[in-house]
Amino acid sequence: MSAVEDYVARIEETCGEEKGVIVTLKYDKKDEALAKIRNKAQLKKSLSGIIFEFVFRGISFRVFSSGKAIFKGINKEALHDILAALLL
Amino acid sequence: MYENAREKIAKFINAKDATEIIFVRNTTEAINLVAYSWGLRNLKKGDEVLVSLMEHHSNIVPWELTSKINGFTIKYTKVNNDGTLNYEDFESKFSSKTKIACLSHVSNVSGVINDVKRIAKVAHEHGALMLVDGAQSVPHMPVDVRDLNVDFLAFSGHKMLGPTGIGALYGKKTLLEKMEPFQGGGEMIKEVSYNQKTGRCGIDWNDTPWKFEAGTPNICGSVALMEAIKYLENIDMDEVLKHEKMLTEYAVKTMQRCCTKLVLYGTSDPSLKCGIMPFGIVGLSSHDVALFLDNYGIMIRSGFHCAQPLHQVFKLQSSARASFYIYNTREEIDRFIEVLKEIEQV
Numbered sequence: 295m296s297a298v299e300d301y302v303a304r305i306e307e308t309c310g311e312e313k314g315v316i317v318t319l320k321y322d323k324k325d326e327a328l329a330k331i332r333n334k335a336q337l338k339k340s341l342s343g344i345i346f347e348f349v350f351r352g353i354s355f356r357v358f359s360s361g362k363a364i365f366k367g368i369n370k371e372a373l374h375d376i377l378a379a380l381l382l
Numbered sequence: 383m384y385e386n387a388r389e390k391i392a393k394f395i396n397a398k399d400a401t402e403i404i405f406v407r408n409t410t411e412a413i414n415l416v417a418y419s420w421g422l423r424n425l426k427k428g429d430e431v432l433v434s435l436m437e438h439h440s441n442i443v444p445w446e447l448t449s450k451i452n453g454f455t456i457k458y459t460k461v462n463n464d465g466t467l468n469y470e471d472f473e474s475k476f477s478s479k480t481k482i483a484c485l486s487h488v489s490n491v492s493g494v495i496n497d498v499k500r501i502a503k504v505a506h507e508h509g510a511l512m513l514v515d516g517a518q519s520v521p522h523m524p525v526d527v528r529d530l531n532v533d534f535l536a537f538s539g540h541k542m543l544g545p546t547g548i549g550a551l552y553g554k555k556t557l558l559e560k561m562e563p564f565q566g567g568g569e570m571i572k573e574v575s576y577n578q579k580t581g582r583c584g585i586d587w588n589d590t591p592w593k594f595e596a597g598t599p600n601i602c603g604s605v606a607l608m609e610a611i612k613y614l615e616n617i618d619m620d621e622v623l624k625h626e627k628m629l630t631e632y633a634v635k636t637m638q639r640c641c642t643k644l645v646l647y648g649t650s651d652p653s654l655k656c657g658i659m660p661f662g663i664v665g666l667s668s669h670d671v672a673l674f675l676d677n678y679g680i681m682i683r684s685g686f687h688c689a690q691p692l693h694q695v696f697k698l699q700s701s702a703r704a705s706f707y708i709y710n711t712r713e714e715i716d717r718f719i720e721v722l723k724e725i726e727q728v
Contacts, residue, residue, distance in 0.1 A: 308669045309685035309700065316669065341728050344677050345670075356670060360677040364669055 297381040298374060301327040305370060314366040315373050324361030331357060331380050350380060384601050387608035388591075391550050394611050395516075395535065396526040402558065404551040404591040405604055409517040410440040412536030412551035413484075415594060416513055417444035419564040420557070425481055427453035432475055432483040432510075435695055436461045438490050439688045441515045445484065454481075461695045465492035465648030473504050480510040487519035487535075491689045491703065492648035493630070493658030495519070499530045506531070511557070517541055522626055522656045522707075524619040527552050539603060544610035548603030551594075558590040567596035614708075622708055626657035629706040633659060633715045640719055643726040647696050657706035660687075660696075663725055668702040674725045680718055 304318040319327045335348035335355075346357045353376060357363040365373055385400070392400040406412045421444075425431065431445050435458050445456050457475050460468040467485070476483070483505045488495050502512040511533040519525055520535070521542030527535050534557075539548040553561075563570050570593045572586040587593040614622065631652040637644055647660040663671055668684035675682055683703045686693050693701065704718065 314667065314669055316673070342724060344724075345674060345728060356673075358673050358677050360673070362673050362676065364667075364673060366667075 296378060298377045301330075301381045302377060305373065307370070308364075314364050315368060315370060317363045317365065317373070317377065319361040319363070321361060327381055328357065328359070328361070330382075331363075334380050350376060383605050383608075384599060387604040390608040390611050392552075394615070395520065395552055396528050397552055398528065399555055401589070401591050402552055402555050404553065404558070404594045405599055406536075406549045406551050407547050407600070408538040408540070408549040409438075409515060409536045410444075412534075412549055413440055413513070413515065414444045415551055415564045416534050416536075416553070417448045419561045419594070420511075421445070421448045421454075421482070422452060423562060425449075425452050425454040428479060429454040429481045430475075430477065430479040431456050432459055432472065432480055432485075433457070434459045434461060434467060434472065434485050434496075435691045436465065436467065436489045436491070436494070437484065437486055437689065437691070438515060438517070439690070440517075441484050441486060441513075442691070455479075458691070461692060463695070465489065465494050465692070465696070466654060467494070467496050469497070469500065472501060476504055476508045476510065478508065480505070480508050482511040482513055482533075484513045484515070486515040486517070487525070488522065488656050488658070489648075489689075489692070490518050490658065491660050491687050491692050491701065493518075493655035493660075493705075494649060495523075495655055498532060502531050502533075518656065518658070521614075521622075523623040533557055539607040539610065542607075542610055543613060544607040545603050548600050548607050550607075555590065558594070561590075561594075563587055563593045563596065565594075565596040569599070570594065570596040617708060623656070625708055626706050627652050629710055629712065629715060630655065630657045630659065632712055633704070633706070633719075636715065636719050637661070637722070641722050641726060644722060647698065647701055657710075659704045659706075660701040661704065662698070662701055663722070666725065666728060668700040670728070671702045671725060674728070675718070675721055678717070678721050680721060 301323050303320045306316050308314040335350035339347040355365040388403045389400040391403050460471040462468050487498050498514050505512040513534040514532045516535045516537040520537040533554050535552040540546040570588050572588050575584050634650040643664040645662045672682050672684035685700050
């Protein structure tokens with residue numbers, strides 16, 4: 295099982311012109327996944343322990359403590375590579 | 383029980399007869415049924431169909447699809463900047479070529495309630511039919527098809543405390559009787575007989591409404607919808623609407639007072655709308671807002687809400703949408719606004 299399959303429950307594209315992708319982490323593994331993301335990506339901003347804004351390989355994204363993340367301006371294929379690197 | 387459910391639905395919307403109710407999967411299927419069963423046989427090149435720009439894609443795409451087959455014209459009618467229907471534009475587009483007008487009773491984006499009775503009257507004066515998307519009205523307010531004098535009304539069970547996969551299409555019996563079936567199969571026929579001479583099967587359709595219900599129906603869904611209607615009737619639909627309007631008024635006033643970066647889209651006049659509130663927070667996408675609220679167990683919807691043309695009218699890329707129903711309280715709105723204030727700090 296790849297790191298993405300191991301940690302990610304669902305990936306879905308948002309509707310709207312501002313195309314984005316929402317990643318839902320597996321509930322029982324979200325804390326482990328969030329820790330991996332914190333270790334690898336650069337934290338730009340956080341709010342009340344709820345939202346964390348990261349940058350990784352030039353891509354900025356927001357992670358929510360509920361275990362959901364939103365990536366903008368990226369297609370699903372490129373996202374898969376980013377997630378694989380973040381969650382390895 | 384299946385037929386009891388049909389009767390209950392007929393009474394709920396004050397249809398003349400239970401045979402005016404066709405069970406479908408949802409509003410989308412109901413509108414497709416009309417577009418394909420009635421539209422394909424009654425619309426031709428030169429004919430016109432009026433559709434408002436505030437429609438859910440379910441009341442746009444079936445007409446676009448059938449227009450590609452038959453070549454009729456779709457005329458889209460304007461929506462004002464506050465999300466209300468531009469009645470003058472709608473009414474001015476009627477002509478002798480107009481065969482059907484399609485309009486939502488309540489916008490699923492703005493919550494604006496449309497005067498479908500007024501449009502139905504104009505439609506009939508021009509010899510056109512009136513189809514109403516009641517997905518957002520039937521669950522939230524009293525709807526009387528005879529008072530509105532609409533020809534078709536479509537709605538879904540899952541928006542009115544019922545399960546997914548069940549909905550209904552109301553159609554005037556005189557129209558339904560003239561229409562051909564939408565899908566073929568079991569239940570919708572009286573007889574299928576093989577003719578040895580022609581090598582073909584002769585088919586007699588079942589009576590209305592069963593000729594529109596091919597295959598084994600969703601019996602569980604229809605019975606569950608009947609129970610949902612009984613529950614709503616016990617509350618009283620006038621009370622449902624009153625409660626939603628109270629919540630909307632309270633939410634609008636509190637949001638306007640407490641939130642500084644929040645923008646309400648469309649009219650916020652509670653007398654013009656149901657409990658649906660589209661909004662945005664300056665500097666944040668609707669999806670960020672939805673994910674933030676999700677963190678607190680508050681569910682809203684973000685995106686186009688399957689109504690992209692209306693977002694073009696509003697000049698928006700997407701919107702966040704809060705919606706209220708009978709189970710929501712003022713305390714929940716207070717909590718919702720507290721979280722919105724936190725989001726504004728992002």
